[in-house]
Amino acid sequence: SYRLLGLQQLSRRTISSSARRQVDNMVKEKQKLFQSDNGIPVHLKGGAKDAILYRLTMALTVFGSGFVVYELLNAAMPKKA
Numbered sequence: 854s855y856r857l858l859g860l861q862q863l864s865r866r867t868i869s870s871s872a873r874r875q876v877d878n879m880v881k882e883k884q885k886l887f888q889s890d891n892g893i894p895v896h897l898k899g900g901a902k903d904a905i906l907y908r909l910t911m912a913l914t915v916f917g918s919g920f921v922v923y924e925l926l927n928a929a930m931p932k933k934a
Contacts, residue, residue, distance in 0.1 A: 887898050897903050 887895060889898075896907060
């Protein structure tokens with residue numbers, strides 16, 4: 854019972870202290886960044902991290918597609934024993 858009461862007090866204190874913290878609202882700046890007409894595709898406007906994620910996704914897609922074609926060809930022409 855004592856442990857449960859302590860846990861309730863701790864959670865109550867955590868919730869009330871986190872509500873007091875002021876967090877900067879970045880929505881307007883993000884909207885301005887993503888809606889600007891600067892010729893950059895929207896999926897790359899987030900910066901270097903977006904570019905790396907995009908390239909990694911494209912590389913995995915190309916590799917996966919090639920592997921699927923390889924496996925389909927392998928299954929279509931089984932080796933003779």
